[in-house]
Amino acid sequence: MMRAVLAAVLATAVILPATVATAGPIEDRKAIMKGNGRDTKMGGDMLKGVTPFDAATANKILANYAAAAKAFPAHFPATSKTGGETEASSAIWSMPADWKIATEKFQKDTVAAAALKPTDAASFGKAFGMVTANCKSCHEGFRIKKS
């Protein structure tokens, strides 16, 4: 019995910190944006000719964007305005209508871009541009750089 309890305690002790470290809306939304950055670098490098164009990778990037845009707005509860070195602007919560317009545009544009199913660098460039125009427009009002 004692051994079972000890094992259970140990198991929780091992599992819990890992769960705590990855859970939380600030960490989750940061992870989504990190993924977007990684995908954008991959896409940008292909378009610049740094890496050769690959249609499968290109379509995977666009699918990732659409999934990211869909998941993103759920990670901004009112309890996550500060902490965790968040760069989210208070405007997200003080101007909810504008925030909704921006996140819905991101979702719409990423779905439309993925639907283009590009087969070459030129068509991928078009889809990529549709998505990445959202970066600036949203970061202009809703992100505060801390450094």
Next chain:
Amino acid sequence: MKRLLAGLAGLTLLGALAGWFVTAPQPLDQAERAQRPGDPARGERLFYAGGCASCHAAKGAKGDARLALGGGAPLVTPFGSFQPPNISPGPDGIGNWSLAEFDNAMRRGISPDGRHYYPAFPYSSYARMTPGDIADLFAYLTRLPAVAGKPAAGDIPFPFNIRRGIGLWKRLYLDPAPILALPANAPADVKAGQYLVEGPGHCGECHSQRDGFGGPDRARWLAGAPDPEGKGRIPNITPGKLAWSAAEIADYLKTGFTPDYDSVGGSMVEVQANMAELPDEDRAAIAAYLKAVPTVKP
């Protein structure tokens, strides 16, 4: 006692007179002013280098709406809320201005009726522009669409609402000399970049720390500062912090993406949109200058 009082009164009067004298607007001499009519095609480049639309076009304006300079959103700072005026070429803007009046506004911060402008209008940077560039910019602005109406006045609390006091500020900070003393044999692109960054581009207005009176701290030129609008921080763009190559800096100004594909944000979005309109050589010059400025550690 009477004599003492009279002496004191005399001194006060003298002080007031001296104060009135040192705070008086100092317009450009005839010989310093832009003389020839400008070239609007060349002026378009200065319009984007100077970022006029970022403050004087309506907030969030895109495309051709950015050429309607009826006065934009107020600039909210610790000194007060500054309202950019209508600078479109209609009667409510600069339609009735002479080139000399425009030049005095741009390089001396003086309105046609002889009042000091608040330095939220970055004339202490524009003061470094050449007379020819002032004339070209004026020629371009007078060809933009006229916009009717004057925006409501800003909200500036005491003591900053005493415009005459700006005369003192100008004595301290209005200096058309270059910020950095570049060697005479500095490369041409570094010199061209210095002109764009320190002059029309007025980069230091946000990227350099200000002292208590709102003047730039030249010892920490471009080393970053709190956001004048009170949110976040404007980054240090000296080589002490900005480790990008010159090509990467130029590419950021063109595309809005950092080398890691993070995107431009905040008020830099407007700035980058303007920088993207410049010819490649101008962005390359700005990058060359930023690689040449003294390193300031964060």
